[in-house]
Amino acid sequence: MATPAARLPASAALQRRGAGGGLARALGPDYRLGYLFVAPIVVLVLALVAYPFGYAIYLSLTRKYVGVPPVWVGFDNYVKLTWDGFFQRAVVNSFVFTFGSVAVKLALGMAMALVLTARIRFRSFWTGVLLIPWVAPTVVSALNFLWIYDYSLGVLNYLLVKVLRVLPQGVGWLSEPGTAMASVIAVNVWRGFPFFGISFLAGMKAIPAEMYEAAAVDGATALQRFRHVTLPALQNIIIIVVLLSTIWTFNDFTIIYILTKGGPGGATQVLPVLTYEIAFGAQRLGEAIAVALYMLPAMAVVIIVLARHMRRGRAR
Amino acid sequence: MSPRVLGRAQGPVAYAILTALLLVVVFPFYWMFVSSLKSEEQMRTLTAMFWPSPAVLDNYRQLLGKTDFGAWYGNSIVVALSSTFVATAIGTLGAYALARLKFFGRAFMASATLITYLVPPSILFIPLYAQIRNLGLADSLTGLIAAYPSFTVPFVTWLLMGYFESIPEELEEAAMIDGATRFGAFRRIILPLATPGVLAAALFAFTQAWNEFLYALVFITNVKLRTLPVGLSTFITGDVYGWGFLMAGAVLTTLPVIAAYTYLQKYMVEGLTAGSVKG
Numbered sequence: 001m002a003t004p005a006a007r008l009p010a011s012a013a014l015q016r017r018g019a020g021g022g023l024a025r026a027l028g029p030d031y032r033l034g035y036l037f038v039a040p041i042v043v044l045v046l047a048l049v050a051y052p053f054g055y056a057i058y059l060s061l062t063r064k065y066v067g068v069p070p071v072w073v074g075f076d077n078y079v080k081l082t083w084d085g086f087f088q089r090a091v092v093n094s095f096v097f098t099f100g101s102v103a104v105k106l107a108l109g110m111a112m113a114l115v116l117t118a119r120i121r122f123r124s125f126w127t128g129v130l131l132i133p134w135v136a137p138t139v140v141s142a143l144n145f146l147w148i149y150d151y152s153l154g155v156l157n158y159l160l161v162k163v164l165r166v167l168p169q170g171v172g173w174l175s176e177p178g179t180a181m182a183s184v185i186a187v188n189v190w191r192g193f194p195f196f197g198i199s200f201l202a203g204m205k206a207i208p209a210e211m212y213e214a215a216a217v218d219g220a221t222a223l224q225r226f227r228h229v230t231l232p233a234l235q236n237i238i239i240i241v242v243l244l245s246t247i248w249t250f251n252d253f254t255i256i257y258i259l260t261k262g263g264p265g266g267a268t269q270v271l272p273v274l275t276y277e278i279a280f281g282a283q284r285l286g287e288a289i290a291v292a293l294y295m296l297p298a299m300a301v302v303i304i305v306l307a308r309h310m311r312r313g314r315a316r
Numbered sequence: 317m318s319p320r321v322l323g324r325a326q327g328p329v330a331y332a333i334l335t336a337l338l339l340v341v342v343f344p345f346y347w348m349f350v351s352s353l354k355s356e357e358q359m360r361t362l363t364a365m366f367w368p369s370p371a372v373l374d375n376y377r378q379l380l381g382k383t384d385f386g387a388w389y390g391n392s393i394v395v396a397l398s399s400t401f402v403a404t405a406i407g408t409l410g411a412y413a414l415a416r417l418k419f420f421g422r423a424f425m426a427s428a429t430l431i432t433y434l435v436p437p438s439i440l441f442i443p444l445y446a447q448i449r450n451l452g453l454a455d456s457l458t459g460l461i462a463a464y465p466s467f468t469v470p471f472v473t474w475l476l477m478g479y480f481e482s483i484p485e486e487l488e489e490a491a492m493i494d495g496a497t498r499f500g501a502f503r504r505i506i507l508p509l510a511t512p513g514v515l516a517a518a519l520f521a522f523t524q525a526w527n528e529f530l531y532a533l534v535f536i537t538n539v540k541l542r543t544l545p546v547g548l549s550t551f552i553t554g555d556v557y558g559w560g561f562l563m564a565g566a567v568l569t570t571l572p573v574i575a576a577y578t579y580l581q582k583y584m585v586e587g588l589t590a591g592s593v594k595g
Contacts, residue, residue, distance in 0.1 A: 026420065027419055027420040028417075028418040028419035028420050028422070029418050029419075030413075030416075030417035030418045030419050030498060031419040031420065033413065033417055033498050033499060034413045034417035034418070034419030034422065035419060036413075037409040037410055037412060037413035037417070038409075038410050038413045038414060038425055040406040040409070040410065041406060041407075041410040041425070041429060041469060041470075041473060042425065044406065044465055044466070044469050045428060045429065045432050045469075045470070047447075048440075048444065048462075048463065048465060048466035049432045049435060049440065049466055049470075051443075051447070052440050052443035052444045052446075052447055053435065053439070053440065053443070055443040055446065055447070056439060056440070056442065056443040059442070059443065059446075108337070111333055111337070112337055114330075114333075115330045115333045115334045115337070116334075118327075118329075118330035119327065119330070120327075120330050120331065120334060126334060126338065128577075128578070128581045129338060129341065129342065130337060130338070130341055131577075131581075132341060132345065132574065132577075133341055133344075135523055135573055135574070135577050136345075136527075136570050136573060136574070137526065137527040137544075137545055137569055137570060137573065138527055138529065138545075139527070139529050139544075139545035139546075139548055139549055139569075140348075140545075140548070140566045140569050140570050141344070143548060143549070143552065143562060143563075143566055144344050144345075144347070144348045144563070144566055145344065146552065147347075147348075147351065147559050147562065147563065148344060148347060150559070153359065153360075153362065153559065155347055155365065158362070158365055190340065190341075190344070194341075244434075247434060247436060248436070250436075251436035251437070251438040251439075253437075253438055253529070253530050254529045254530065254545075258549055258552075271438070272436075272438035272530075275438060275442070276441075276530075276534075279442050280534065285442060285446075288442060289442055289443070292438055292439045292442070293439060296439070299436075303431060303434045303435070304431075306434060307427060307430045307431050307434065310430060311426075311427070311430065314477075314478055314481065
């Protein structure tokens with residue numbers, strides 16, 4: 001620690017970092033420690049994400065069964081899928097599931113954030129309680145709802161038929177095509193809306209109180225304050241949270257796998273579950289990966305736009 | 317706090333909405349807990365629907381005594397703790413470098429890390445499985461411990477980059493003027509200040525690993541080596557066990573996460589809002 005630099009003026013001591021010779025000039029003053037610290041991440045990302053990702057693209061262009069070497073078939077898998085009715089239905093279902101879930105999560109998350117910025121008692125305690133679905137294991141929540149939705153013994157039918165008497169008889173929430181999709185969306189919403197809420201809450205807390213006071217002095221109604229003060233200030237957070245959730249929901253495997261496995265009759269079949277079933281049920285790996293990658297161009301656009309917003313959000 | 321959007325009408329309206337949200341959030345957990353304490357008999361006859369009468373521990377006893385639940389619990393703890401440790405160590409160092417140090421390629425690596433965090437497991441699980449199998453790690457906890465950093469490390473890194481960026485750079489500069497090396501400044505000045513952030517990141521990594529389902533479902537075939545989420549999910553297909561039994565497993569699986577979260581809620585909320593989303 002006690003180097004002569006301690007006695008040097010500030011500027012000289014800081015310049016010392018830049019005095020690493022030609023390499024430091026080319027690679028930046030902190031290149032040694034920098035590369036040392038990021039090396040594990042680089043290795044990890046290459047081995048666990050980049051390589052498998054590249055291999056996935058290659059496999060999707062082959063006919064590959066478990067235990068047999070892949071055979072190159074070009075875009076055959078993709079072309080076949082394009083005209084496959086079951087796949088088309090899974091694509092539509094994936095979009096319905098994603099947009100339905102995200103829209104409701106947005107609304108509920110906003111309600112949660114507004115309530116938690118209002119003058120209520122024990123605010124931080126309620127915030128914590130409302131966040132629990134988001135930290136609880138997804139499998140547990142899905143199993144819990146499987147039990148709640150149960151036709152003969154489930155509490156939902158009991159509540160609606162015996163307690164509230166709004167239905168003459170129970171509904172097979174997950175076994176009837178008319179209600180299955182809404183039922184799985186409800187579970188995804190239940191699990192995901194707290195993330196929207198807590199993110200919006202953080203954004204709202206950063207809005208200066210004077211802006212609301214000024215709006216109130218100008219005679220703005222609650223709705224006008226929301227539209228002209230809250231929403232514009234939250235714009236970036238809303239974009240980030242909606243896009244993040246879109247990616248997560250589009251790729252949500254657990255909830256649908258546990259609740260319906262894509263049933264009844266494919267009514268809730270979505271791409272991640274279809275991928276799993278083709279891969280480990282039918283053992284057709286090439287085709288399975290093509291299912292997973294089919295929407296990649298669209299997803300890549302979302303990911304890049306999102307990454308940009310997230311980096312901009314950080315840079316301020 | 318100022319009267320925000322809801323204004324003068326906020327009291328009753330806010331409490332009404334809050335109550336509705338709390339009911340929706342809390343009731344499933346209450347139901348899970350109550351169900352786990354009901355006897356098979358009570359479950360079948362629909363008596364005293366909303367509370368156990370009498371409350372029995374049969375389900376828990378059966379779960380711990382007659383199934384591999386205990387072994388799965390151990391597996392989950394091993395896998396979650398190991399991958400948390402790996403992710404936190406690698407992520408903390410990497411995040412510091414990406415947030416603070418000046419070297420060629422930094423911006424590109426920061427973007428790459430973020431994009432990696434956003435690549436969904438549903439795309440990666442098949443090729444990753446192939447790779448784990450090629451390494452001879454299929455059907456082993458080591459395979460899961462090796463695979464989980466694919467999502468925990470990018471997340472921890474991204475979260476902590478935000479945290480390090482929020483610590484004033486002058487603190488390190490002052491230390492370095494006093495003769496500290498870059499590494500010394502990091503270890504003595506920055507790391508202690510970042511402890512709440514690191515703790516939050518570690519907790520999130522633990523939660524993610526503890527809750528993970530898809531990789532564990534695909535990579536593990538040996539019944540004894542299952543993790544809790546996968547083990548629990550196999551109870552539904554068995555048809556041997558009742559719902560109360562399944563809910564007892566659900567309660568015990570949720571417990572560690574909720575306990576950690578309750579204890580460290582402040583850090584988690586802070587870390588989440590400071591790190592993952594900042595507008």
